[in-house]
Structures are given as C-alpha cells and as structure tokens.
Amino acid sequence: MQILSTELRGDQPSPILDDAETADAVRCSDAVLNRLGIRLFLEYRSRAAYKRYATHTNSDSPEGDLDGYRAELASRERSEAIAGYRGVACDVRNLIFAARYKPELIIRDAAQGIVEVVKNKEHCLLSDRPVTSAGLTMAELVDWWGFRDGEYGRPRDDQVDRLRAKLTTQ
Structure with missing residues (x-):
C-alpha cells in the first residue's frame, strides 16, 4: 500500500511507475484485497484520476483513503503471524x-x-x-x-x- 500511495501522489523526482502501471498496481491491489475479503473502494484508478480526485476533494494525499486497508492488512498479518506459521x-x-x-x-x-x-x-x-x-x-x-x-x-x-x-x- 505504501508503494501505491507514493506512486499515486507522483511527487517523487523519478516515479517508479508510469500512469498506466500505477493503474495496474491499483487493479492488482484490488484483486489481492478481494481475495482476502477486503473490498477496495477508491474513487480513482490511476495517477491522473487521483490528481483529479485530490483537486476536487482538497485531499493532498491518498494516505487517508488507504489507511483502512492498511489497518485491515496489519490486523490480518498479526493474526497470521501467530496462526499461519504454526511453529x-x-x-x-x-x-x-x-x-x-x-x-x-x-x-x-x-x-x-x-x-x-x-x-x-x-x-x-x-x-x-x-x-x-x-x-x-x-x-x-x-x-x-x-x-x-x-x-x-x-x-x-x-x-x-x-x-x-x-x-x-x-
């Protein structure tokens, strides 16, 4: 999610992903989260769409939009760290x-x-x-x-x- 957030903002000197690749990253994140039973409801699907969304909502970062997903993933990771390995x-x-x-x-x-x-x-x-x-x-x-x-x-x-x-x- 951190990579996605950084790439959506697009404020780094040389982004790793172009706009089409960022859109692919959003789709991939959506697919992975769906498999985990977490529904990703973002108002944007690419860097360009995020820029339009941020301008319209006066949001300066996708961080807030992704916080809920990060929290859910962290919760799952904690539970799987205990149950998933079975030591x-x-x-x-x-x-x-x-x-x-x-x-x-x-x-x-x-x-x-x-x-x-x-x-x-x-x-x-x-x-x-x-x-x-x-x-x-x-x-x-x-x-x-x-x-x-x-x-x-x-x-x-x-x-x-x-x-x-x-x-x-x-």
Whole structure:
C-alpha cells in the first residue's frame, strides 16, 4: 500500500511507475484485497484520476483513503503471524540459508519456535515470510529479496541477477 500511495501522489523526482502501471498496481491491489475479503473502494484508478480526485476533494494525499486497508492488512498479518506459521506444529518458522559461516542461534521462544541469529547474521540470509504448503518457489524468493534489498523497483531480471550474485558470494 505504501508503494501505491507514493506512486499515486507522483511527487517523487523519478516515479517508479508510469500512469498506466500505477493503474495496474491499483487493479492488482484490488484483486489481492478481494481475495482476502477486503473490498477496495477508491474513487480513482490511476495517477491522473487521483490528481483529479485530490483537486476536487482538497485531499493532498491518498494516505487517508488507504489507511483502512492498511489497518485491515496489519490486523490480518498479526493474526497470521501467530496462526499461519504454526511453529511447533511442524511448519517452517525460521528459514536461514546461504550461510558462508555457520550462524549461531539462540532460542527466544521454544513454544512458538522463535530463534534469533546472534553471530554471523551478516553472512546468511533470513527469510521473514511464511512458507506455504507448496514450499518456497524461486518467484517467492525473488519477491522476498526485492523487498528485503529495497530494490522492488528494479526490473525482475535485475532482481534475479542480484539474488543469484548474493547466493553465490555467501
């Protein structure tokens, strides 16, 4: 939602998305939220439409319009962080990989399966996302890397190349 808000305002020096791509982002957000049972009712569907809407309503930011959706998503994330991983019920809770040096771990909460890397953390990758029953796919790994690395605006091929380079240098 933050990316969508930033892109709708279009006030950054070099936007990541053009108007058509911003409209696609709104449609994608709408589809994802609908799958979660959250209905997205925005008065605008593109950056240009948002500009017209903001002028008409004297709104200077889409933040307020998106706050309700952010709150609902945060609530779902909190509930899934507890129920979705199922820690000791044999689902993956901690995924630590590509370690150059063996990470040293401590158990923070044995009942919940929460561990913390206390040594050599900089020499390994730690996934903070739940692994579905289908397992970890390369697409999910690249998505995770793009957001972790802060490079979600880069072309997909660049993200894959940067992840591959990180995995081979670890």
